[in-house]
Amino acid sequence: MINILKSILLRYSLVNHNRFLSSSMEFLFEKCWKCQREIDRFECTTHCPCEKNVLLPVKREIDYFRLFHLPKSFELDVNLLTKAFRTKMKLLHPDLFANKSSEDQQYSQDQSSYLNEAYSTLHSPLERALYLLKLENIIFEETTTTLDPDFLMKIMEMNEELADDKTIKHFPTNLAIEIRQEMDSLLKQLSNTLHKMDLPKAKELVGKLNYYTNLDDKIKSLELKHGIL
């Protein structure tokens, strides 16, 4: 059924090359630069299925989730993401196109950097949440997000504790545990609010997670200093 509908839409798209939207499906038709075949870029995100399996130019309308054919959700299987990233990277790495045409070389460079950008964004929970908010046209700015004073006080105290000379001699184990537990709890809450599309709440949680990510970075560098990692 979907295939029939697609072929009708494909014919429609020959007249109208714009993005075609329907309530349940979305397509982005384009002609392959090499074989001239009409393809849906939301399906063929990096390659044309023509016999030469050619690389296509980057299309920013293809969001990072679509690029890897993963559901647009905060709950993401990071193993699947990594697997999809490696599979795609193997097919479009610039080394493979060193002796190909200038178009091939250019597209492989562009696609590799788009793929890297997408992978690192989706891999980090904070970046992934920010990206999901961005897809909903909500741009997170630290300065416009007001957080309660108690929270900010707590963060300040934790930062002071980490800046203390004591941490040079003794790794702050309890604080590290507390910070990571808070991060886990914030990530769970964020997952729920994004699932419910409670965007103002999600924005607040992203703000909090931002502070905890900074604290966690400090913990990580202390772990390195103390030879824990």
Ligand SMILES: [Zn+2]
């Ligand atoms: Zn083609």
